[in-house]
Amino acid sequence: MTAGSRQVVLERIRAGLAEIDGEMQTGYAELPRLYNQRGSMSVEAKLALMVERLREYDAEVVECPEAALEATIAAQIAGSGRRVLAAPAGLPKQWLAGGVDWRVDHDLSHEQIEEAEGVVTASFCGVADSGTIVLHHSPAEGRRVLTLLPDWHLCVLRASQVVETLPEYFARCTEPPRLATYISGPSATADIEMTRIKGVHGPRFLSVVLVQDDV
Amino acid sequence: MNAPVNHPVMDPRVAAPFPEAALPVLRNAQLRKNVAHATDVIQTKRNKLVAEKSDWLELRDAASAIRAHTLEHLGEYLEQFEERCTAAGGVVHWAADAEEACAIILNLLREEQASEVIKIKTMTSAEIQLNPALERAGIHAIETDLAELILQLGDDEPSHVVVPALHVNRSQVREIFARRMGLEDLKDDPQALTAAARTYLRKKFLSVPTAISGANYLIAETGGVSIVESEGNGRMCLTLPRTMIMLAGIEKVLPRFRDLEVMLQVLARSATGERMNPYTSLWTGVTPGDGPQRFHVVLLDNGRSAMLKREVERQTLKCIRCGACMNTCPVYRQTGGHAYGSVYPGPIGAILTPQLMKLEHAQTLPYASSLCGACYDVCPVKINIPEVLIELRAQVTDRERESERRFFDPIYLGMRMANSVFANAGRFKAAQRMARIALQPFTGKDGWIHKLPGTGGRWTMTRDLRGLPDQTFREWWEKREKERAQ
Numbered sequence: 001m002t003a004g005s006r007q008v009v010l011e012r013i014r015a016g017l018a019e020i021d022g023e024m025q026t027g028y029a030e031l032p033r034l035y036n037q038r039g040s041m042s043v044e045a046k047l048a049l050m051v052e053r054l055r056e057y058d059a060e061v062v063e064c065p066e067a068a069l070e071a072t073i074a075a076q077i078a079g080s081g082r083r084v085l086a087a088p089a090g091l092p093k094q095w096l097a098g099g100v101d102w103r104v105d106h107d108l109s110h111e112q113i114e115e116a117e118g119v120v121t122a123s124f125c126g127v128a129d130s131g132t133i134v135l136h137h138s139p140a141e142g143r144r145v146l147t148l149l150p151d152w153h154l155c156v157l158r159a160s161q162v163v164e165t166l167p168e169y170f171a172r173c174t175e176p177p178r179l180a181t182y183i184s185g186p187s188a189t190a191d192i193e194m195t196r197i198k199g200v201h202g203p204r205f206l207s208v209v210l211v212q213d214d215v
Numbered sequence: 216m217n218a219p220v221n222h223p224v225m226d227p228r229v230a231a232p233f234p235e236a237a238l239p240v241l242r243n244a245q246l247r248k249n250v251a252h253a254t255d256v257i258q259t260k261r262n263k264l265v266a267e268k269s270d271w272l273e274l275r276d277a278a279s280a281i282r283a284h285t286l287e288h289l290g291e292y293l294e295q296f297e298e299r300c301t302a303a304g305g306v307v308h309w310a311a312d313a314e315e316a317c318a319i320i321l322n323l324l325r326e327e328q329a330s331e332v333i334k335i336k337t338m339t340s341a342e343i344q345l346n347p348a349l350e351r352a353g354i355h356a357i358e359t360d361l362a363e364l365i366l367q368l369g370d371d372e373p374s375h376v377v378v379p380a381l382h383v384n385r386s387q388v389r390e391i392f393a394r395r396m397g398l399e400d401l402k403d404d405p406q407a408l409t410a411a412a413r414t415y416l417r418k419k420f421l422s423v424p425t426a427i428s429g430a431n432y433l434i435a436e437t438g439g440v441s442i443v444e445s446e447g448n449g450r451m452c453l454t455l456p457r458t459m460i461m462l463a464g465i466e467k468v469l470p471r472f473r474d475l476e477v478m479l480q481v482l483a484r485s486a487t488g489e490r491m492n493p494y495t496s497l498w499t500g501v502t503p504g505d506g507p508q509r510f511h512v513v514l515l516d517n518g519r520s521a522m523l524k525r526e527v528e529r530q531t532l533k534c535i536r537c538g539a540c541m542n543t544c545p546v547y548r549q550t551g552g553h554a555y556g557s558v559y560p561g562p563i564g565a566i567l568t569p570q571l572m573k574l575e576h577a578q579t580l581p582y583a584s585s586l587c588g589a590c591y592d593v594c595p596v597k598i599n600i601p602e603v604l605i606e607l608r609a610q611v612t613d614r615e616r617e618s619e620r621r622f623f624d625p626i627y628l629g630m631r632m633a634n635s636v637f638a639n640a641g642r643f644k645a646a647q648r649m650a651r652i653a654l655q656p657f658t659g660k661d662g663w664i665h666k667l668p669g670t671g672g673r674w675t676m677t678r679d680l681r682g683l684p685d686q687t688f689r690e691w692w693e694k695r696e697k698e699r700a701q
Contacts, residue, residue: 004319005311009465009516012311013290016523024288028470031280035273035477053490107504110421110455130483130491143505144454144496148447166491167476176437176472178303178499179506182479184491187447191362191378192405193249193385194256200361200409201416202447202494 037171039129039164046128046164051210053131057185058198059206066213069156070094073120076154076207086116086150090139095120095156105146113145118152119203124177125169126162130184133157133208134169137179144181153183153203158211223372223553225341227572230556232579237554246382250374250551253381254542260488261539261593268484277477279597282533285470286523292435292468293514299438303500305510313343316515320345320427320460321352323511327458329354329425335442335449336360337429338376338536339462339515341558342571345427356427357419359448361412368395374552374560377486377538382551416448426452426507430463431535432478433512436471439499440512443482443492450494459507465514466532478535481595485537518571527606531566533596540590540600546583555580562590566603574610581607625670644689651683658682 039046054061064072074097077085084101086108096102103116113119122140123133133155135141147153163169187202198204224230240246265271285292297307310316324332332349334356340346346356358367362380366373369391373379380388389403392411401411428449432441440461442449453459469478475497483492501510522528541547541561552560557568557577565580581604590600615621636646657664664680666672674680686694 004309004513005315005516006309008311009309009514009520010290010294012516012520013293013465013523016520017287017289019524020287022287024291027284027288031284032273032276033477035270035277035480057493114421127491132491137505144450145505148450148454166480170473170476173472176434176439177497178437178439179502180495180497181450182491182495182497184489184493186493187445188493189361189409189446190256190487191360191365191380192388192408194253194378194381195385195405197405197409200413200446200448201359201420201451 035167036165037167039168041128041164043159047159047162047210049164050126050128050131050162053128054185054206054208057131057206059131059185059208061208061210063210063212066211069209069211070097072209073097073154073156076209077118077120080118080152080154080207082117082152084115084117086113086119086142086146088121088140088142088146091120091122091142092140105142108146110145110149113149116150118154118205119146119150120154121147121156123155123157123161124180125172126157127166127169128162128164129166132166132169132182132184133206135181135183136177137181144179147181147183148202151199151203152205152207154207154209156209156211158213160213162210222370223374224556225372225553225558226344227557227568227577230577233554233556233583234579236556237550237583240550240554245384246551247549249382249384251548253375253378254548257378257488257538258542261485261542262488264484264488264490268480274477274481275595275597278481278535278595279533281469281474281477282535282596283530285468286466286529286532289465289468289523292470293465295435296433296438296468297514299435300433300440300500300512301438303438304502305438305500305512308511308513310513310515310517312517313515316343316462316513316517317345317348319513320462321348321354323458323460324349324352324354324425327425327509331355331357331419331423332425332427333357333359333419333423333452333456334363334426335428335444335452336363336379337427337462338373338558339429339464340427341373343462343515343517345462357416357423359416359419359452360444361409361446361448364412364416365391368392372553373558375538375541376536376559376561376563379552382553416451420448420451420455424457425460426456426458427460427462428452430461430467430512431482432475433463433468434470434472434475435468437499439472439497441475441495441497443479443495445487445493447494450496453496453498454506456507458509458511460511460513462513462515465516465519466534482535482537485539485593485595518573521573522570527603528570530598531563531570531603533598534563534567535596536563537595539593539595543589543593545585545587545589550583555583562600562604563598566598566600566607569607569611574607574614578611578614581605581611629670647683647687651685654683 086103124136125134186206187200189200308319365380374382385403393401431443483489547561555564559567569577586601636642667675
């Protein structure tokens, strides 16, 4: 393996920037960041916005109290009519509703995941402003492929995980994630005459269970 | 439907000058209608979402400052990225030019014994003409972005950096898919066309073990990278294969993970008029058990480092390829992208392409603008495109003036005459009188000049010229003073 033209390129960059002075760290610390870092909404308004945005993306949203979570997941699965579902290895056991052919991800092959009609996962965060669901792919959120191949994604989001603005999500990351996927509505395209078509390659259907935990 | 009559030339070294390349497009009513519709839709959505964002100007300031700062310390940030990406299991390669980047990628594909490779939309790969290089080596590249697939199957070229097939309408897509996928009964509604693409590509996603992508962001702090997309074809390519090769311009780096909180907010709104694009993926090197186990990043210079020296040119590299400048540009909206003879069209292309070509080609592009400034207004990283256009025009003119054969060119002859006329009040006055007499035969009864001979015809080809008045201001003033004195 060669490094290619590493020295050549770095040398050209150094020559180009020879007249720039100023220290990198200081320069970075002084960058203007006067945009909204924090939201200003009440908890109720923030959650209502999250739900509204998700629905604008044609995602299905149900809200439930913590105590009714398992029953709500089971009801959503039953209502979807799907029987073969994938689940991350770290998904809470109580979420695995009865009457379902569960494919728990202990090294499932791509073909096995492709055969599943849906997948149930937890999530890391929700951003109300853009209706975004953030996955950091923890054991309860699953490998990236798990939420990619099945056509339906049922995602559990807790009210305490919802922030109003994108910068608030970044503030919640104590350290940068190694892997992350930000999902804002189901897969879509507008490549043909700017007509928005839902469901190109990713899951075509997104359902969210918003758990009203203590916030 | 009217398939492109002439195959668009996207290599600036051989493309026709802009005014010449624009003519066939301006005569193609269907294409102009398609471009106008697409740019109108995106622009309207973009304007609405920007208006609802109360901190838009502050986000723009931050985005602009982050990009400018990164470029000022580009070498340090790239080395940091290389170190951390390598520590996370990635392999970083450096390519001085297009040829070297193609060679590096070809070598990697040969090591993988690849005969096919799936691709996420990457304008940078079009810049280095990667697909033809792969085909010559017997490796078939499969474009997986819907628009890129339409272009690939239709033997067409991209005309926009975000929605590359915006010049093609649904019945044209239907014709291409029906012919190339063997689907005679395909309907022309976008839903059916999209479904056809999904089925066509699904097998490829699950079976082709090597993928190529561009990059939206490289993060120096973590060695991580990010891809921003809508369809999920990106996620397929960056999750399913065994090996992933990312081609990234050296300017794509960002200092820290946190900077995404600014860049993602401005990018989606500017590019597609969405609050957030459907999928953003972020990964760091190689993660055991999740995604490709071999990950390569090819850092491409190809003329970029030559733009770093002066601030005015350097700002070109702040670009995050949102395409907002194209959608708003009164020139692009008439001509579409192919007239620019480069994968980077529109206002950003008019400043990026000539610089990537070191001004040896694409010299007409800095003139493909009315300098109205709409591009600067919408740019989320505040690139002062008109300023760069004017600077490049000056550089083009300086080069031309020095060239011998330009000495007797009517424009330069005229400029030298004008120089001498404007230097002296008497000469100026005489010239005014002469011009009035000389232009008289060309001036219509309505006081307008509709057609001029020779070089002047280039002006009246597309617009009328006001005829000279019977009296200049000075003449009127002198006459008035005289009358008052009486």
